Amino acid sequence: MTYPIPETDPVLVRDEVPSDKHVQPPALWRWLSQRDWRGFALPLAVLALWWAVTRFGLANTQVLAPPEAVLVEGLHQIFNGGFVWDLLASVSRDLAGFTLGGLAGFALGTLLGTSRLAELLVAPSFNAVKQIALFAWIPMISVWFGMGEPAKVVFIALAAFYPVAINTFEGIRSVNRDYAEVARVYGFGRLQLWRRVILPAASPQIFTGLHLALIYAWLATIGAEYFLKSGYGVGNSMIDGREHFNMGSVLFGLVVVGSIGALLNQFAVRLEHRALKWRNRAA
Amino acid sequence: MSTLSLNHVGKQYSVKGEQLDVLDDINLHIQPGEFVAIVGSSGCGKSTLLRLVIGLDDDYRGQIRIDGEKISGTSLDRGIVFQEHRLFPWLTVEQNVGLALENSPLSNDEKKRTIAGHLDLVGLKGFETAYPYQLSGGMSQRVAIARGLVNRPGVLLLDEPFGALDALTRANLQAELRRIWEQEGITMILVTHDVEEATFLADRIVVLQPRPGRIKRVVPVPLPHPRNRADPAFVAIKDDVLSEFGHAPRPQLIEPLPRPFGDYVFAW
Numbered sequence: 059m060t061y062p063i064p065e066t067d068p069v070l071v072r073d074e075v076p077s078d079k080h081v082q083p084p085a086l087w088r089w090l091s092q093r094d095w096r097g098f099a100l101p102l103a104v105l106a107l108w109w110a111v112t113r114f115g116l117a118n119t120q121v122l123a124p125p126e127a128v129l130v131e132g133l134h135q136i137f138n139g140g141f142v143w144d145l146l147a148s149v150s151r152d153l154a155g156f157t158l159g160g161l162a163g164f165a166l167g168t169l170l171g172t173s174r175l176a177e178l179l180v181a182p183s184f185n186a187v188k189q190i191a192l193f194a195w196i197p198m199i200s201v202w203f204g205m206g207e208p209a210k211v212v213f214i215a216l217a218a219f220y221p222v223a224i225n226t227f228e229g230i231r232s233v234n235r236d237y238a239e240v241a242r243v244y245g246f247g248r249l250q251l252w253r254r255v256i257l258p259a260a261s262p263q264i265f266t267g268l269h270l271a272l273i274y275a276w277l278a279t280i281g282a283e284y285f286l287k288s289g290y291g292v293g294n295s296m297i298d299g300r301e302h303f304n305m306g307s308v309l310f311g312l313v314v315v316g317s318i319g320a321l322l323n324q325f326a327v328r329l330e331h332r333a334l335k336w337r338n339r340a341a
Numbered sequence: 342m343s344t345l346s347l348n349h350v351g352k353q354y355s356v357k358g359e360q361l362d363v364l365d366d367i368n369l370h371i372q373p374g375e376f377v378a379i380v381g382s383s384g385c386g387k388s389t390l391l392r393l394v395i396g397l398d399d400d401y402r403g404q405i406r407i408d409g410e411k412i413s414g415t416s417l418d419r420g421i422v423f424q425e426h427r428l429f430p431w432l433t434v435e436q437n438v439g440l441a442l443e444n445s446p447l448s449n450d451e452k453k454r455t456i457a458g459h460l461d462l463v464g465l466k467g468f469e470t471a472y473p474y475q476l477s478g479g480m481s482q483r484v485a486i487a488r489g490l491v492n493r494p495g496v497l498l499l500d501e502p503f504g505a506l507d508a509l510t511r512a513n514l515q516a517e518l519r520r521i522w523e524q525e526g527i528t529m530i531l532v533t534h535d536v537e538e539a540t541f542l543a544d545r546i547v548v549l550q551p552r553p554g555r556i557k558r559v560v561p562v563p564l565p566h567p568r569n570r571a572d573p574a575f576v577a578i579k580d581d582v583l584s585e586f587g588h589a590p591r592p593q594l595i596e597p598l599p600r601p602f603g604d605y606v607f608a609w
Contacts, residue, residue, distance in 0.1 A: 239397055240427050243415050244492075245444045254443065258431040336431045338474040 123305040128313070131306030140290060147290040148279055149318065151207065155214025156275040160268060163219040167226025167267070171260070172252075181227075188220050192278065196285050207289065210282040217278035218271035225267025229260030262334055269326040276319050292318075343407045343418065343495030343528060345371040345394070350403035351553075352389055362553030363389050367403070369547065369556070371530065373495075376522055378531045378539035379547045382586060386554025387532045391498045394530070395421045407495065417445060420494035424501040426481040428473040434484050435460065435469040441488045459487040462521060479510035486518070490525065499531040503538065515541055519566065536586075540579045541568050548585045557585055 083091075105125060111117045112124035119127075135141040166184070169176045195216060203209035233256050241251045257264075283293025292314050299307025352364040363386040371377050381387045392398045394405055396415040405412050407419070420441075428437045435456050442452045460466055463483040473481060482502055489497050499518075503511040519542055522529055533539055539546045543562055550557040560582050568575055 236423070236425065236427050237429065240423075240429075240440075242397060243395060243421055244441050245415055245417060250443060254440065255429070258429070261431070336472045336474070338472070 120303070121305060123309055127306045128309045131304070132310040132313070135295070135307070135310065140295070143290050144292050144295045145314070145318075148283065148292040151210050151282070151291070152214060152275050152279040155211045155278065156218045156271060158211065159215030159218030159275065160222045160271050162215065163222030163224075163267065163271065164226050164264070166219075167223040167264075168230065170223075170227040171230025172256075184223070188224075192217055192274075193281060193285070200286060205286045205288045209286050210279075213282045213286070214275050214278045217274040221270035221274060222264075222267040225263045225270070226260065229263030229267075230256055232263070233259040262337060265330045265334060269323075269330060272322050272326050273319070276315075276322055280315055344373055344409075345369075345496055345528060345530075346404075346406050346409075347394075348404045348406070350390075350393065350401060350405060352386065352393060352398075352401045364393075364401070365553035365555050367554070367556060371496075371528060374526045374528055376529045376531070376542055376544045377547060378533060378543035378545070379549060380533055380536055380539045380582065381549030381554070382534065382551055385549040385551035387549050388500055389554070390549075391421065391500050391530070391532050394496070395419055395498055417441075417492045418494050419496050419498065420489035420492060421498040421500065422482070422485045422489045422502045424504050426473075426478075426485040428476075428481055428484055428488075430473045433470045433472055434465060434476070437473070437484055438488045438491050441491045445492055455491055456487075459491045460484075462490070462524070463487045464517065477510075478506050479514055482506065482514060483517070486521070490521070490527070494527065496528045496530065499529060499533075501533055502531075504533070504535075511535075511538070516567070518542060523566070536579055536582045537570065540575060540582065541570060546578075546582055548582060550585075 082088075108122075109125050112119050112122060123131075132141075166180075170181055170184070171177075192213075196213065199209050199213050199216075203212050237255050237259055238251065241255045246254065279291070280293040283291035284297060287294060287297060292311055296308050296311030296315075299305070299311060347367050347369040350364060350367040351362070354361045354363055367390065369377075379387045379390065389398070393401050394412070396412055396419065399414065412419075429440065432440065438456045438459060439452060442456070445452065447455065457466075457469070460469060463486050465480065465483055465487065468476070468480070473484075476484065485502070489499075502518075503514050506514065515538055518529075522542075531539065531542060536546075540562055546560040546562060547556055548558045548560065549555065560578065562578055564572070564574060564578070570576075
């Protein structure tokens with residue numbers, strides 16, 4: 059038996075280093091080889107299984123559309139149908155609701171976090187009301203705001219409101235009082251204390267709240283389109299697909315909803331990473 | 342440069358409705374540019390004394406005067422270095438030092454220059470843009486010292502600043518502090534439970550006794566600098582101070598003292 063010496067031979071390794079400097083591999087190749095592709099194994103396997111199951115007649119293609127049908131339906135929707143309008147409608151109402159709910163949640167969380175009186179007066183009711191399941195609000199919202207855009211945005215805002223409010227409150231309340239003492243030593247006024255100490259100290263948790271809100275808001279967007287069916291939206295298009303028994307359209311909708319959700323999540327992760335790099339979470 | 346005088350300073354906490362004397366009849370006069378160390382066992386009120394002088398606690402008896410004027414609240418003329426460095430993790434080294442200048446009348450240019458100068462003074466040139474998580478304990482405490490000095494206070498208070506550091510780093514920073522004190526001529530009051538540290542740095546050592554915190558003795562340290570820790574005269578003074586702690590106190594459960602949290606009424 060021989061030992062695999064050539065692979066670990068230090069001379070070989072040393073030889074490779076300088077040559078690497080002169081002949082840089084193409085950027086695309088470096089990008090491809092630096093990524094860990096193992097996460098794609100499972101989706102590809104599922105795709106292959108899906109394809110095989112529909113191709114060899116193991117499933118009813120009326121109920122489970124084959125992958126190629128989903129692709130065709132998707133391309134059709136993108137180039138001939140109202141996909142762009144649906145997507146635009148969904149994303150814009152998502153962002154509108156997120157902004158509205160996020161701002162309101164931040165305001166309430168700040169109020170509860172900075173004022174003992176406000177906490178005593180409001181926090182118990184807030185904790186009780188937040189126990190109401192999100193979708194239980196829909197009947198009331200639809201009566202008050204109708205079935206159109208305002209109702210949907212209000213519902214999405216409600217979904218974004220809770221996580222931001224709770225996390226802002228807890229973030230502010232858990233600011234280390236030692237920091238506030240430092241601020242007093244340097245004669246900070248209330249506004250300085252707020253801007254330079256409390257807000258940054260609470261920011262990791264506020265970001266957590268915003269991140270959750272972004273996810274909940276997208277969830278609520280599809281929910282709102284489902285329960286308050288009027289106008290355009292990715293959710294509406296999926297319901298249409300179901301009503302016309304167009305499983306390609308339903309599955310394409312699923313792919314779109316998942317992709318947008320993943321994109322929003324990625325966006326939040328990166329933003330958080332940039333803004334909170336002082337926390338040294340990556341190292 | 343300021344003369345600091347404490348006249349009949351006393352401080353009580355009420356714990357579960359009972360009045361507890363933490364400090365009683367403290368009289369101390371500190372000359373401009375003097376280095377005074379306050380030593381005492383845990384719970385003798387030495388940190389409380391610093392909190393009174395820095396102005397974080399206004400609820401006391403007696404008078405604390407700087408140049409004859411009674412202190413009220415905190416002031417940029419009194420700096421402090423805490424035992425934990427208390428740097429803000431979201432600010433870089435230079436931003437942390439700059440924080441102390443937030444309310445200073447200096448122009449932005451002057452601020453930049455004085456921040457750079459003080460980082461140089463504590464030997465941290467080149468680390469301006471590092472974040473606290475990248476610093477060792479000793480480096481963090483150096484930044485805290487720079488932050489304490491950057492306003493050019495008349496008095497710098499040091500609350501066991503090296504207590505959490507390892508022995509080597511501590512000895513190193515003691516020598517640095519000595520150098521900074523000589524260079525800057527600022528009045529310094531160091532609270533410590535390390536008698537050797539006090540003997541190495543101070544012109545006078547104030548020994549506090551606990552329950553209630555009273556001045557037991559004031560020991561002058563008339564040794565030239567730099568001091569040699571193995572010098573018999575040094576050892577004699579150190580042992581003299583240590584002998585004040587000789588009789589072991591009766592074992593007792595510690596009572597955490599309440600920390601009044603002054604003017605800010607936040608929910609915490």
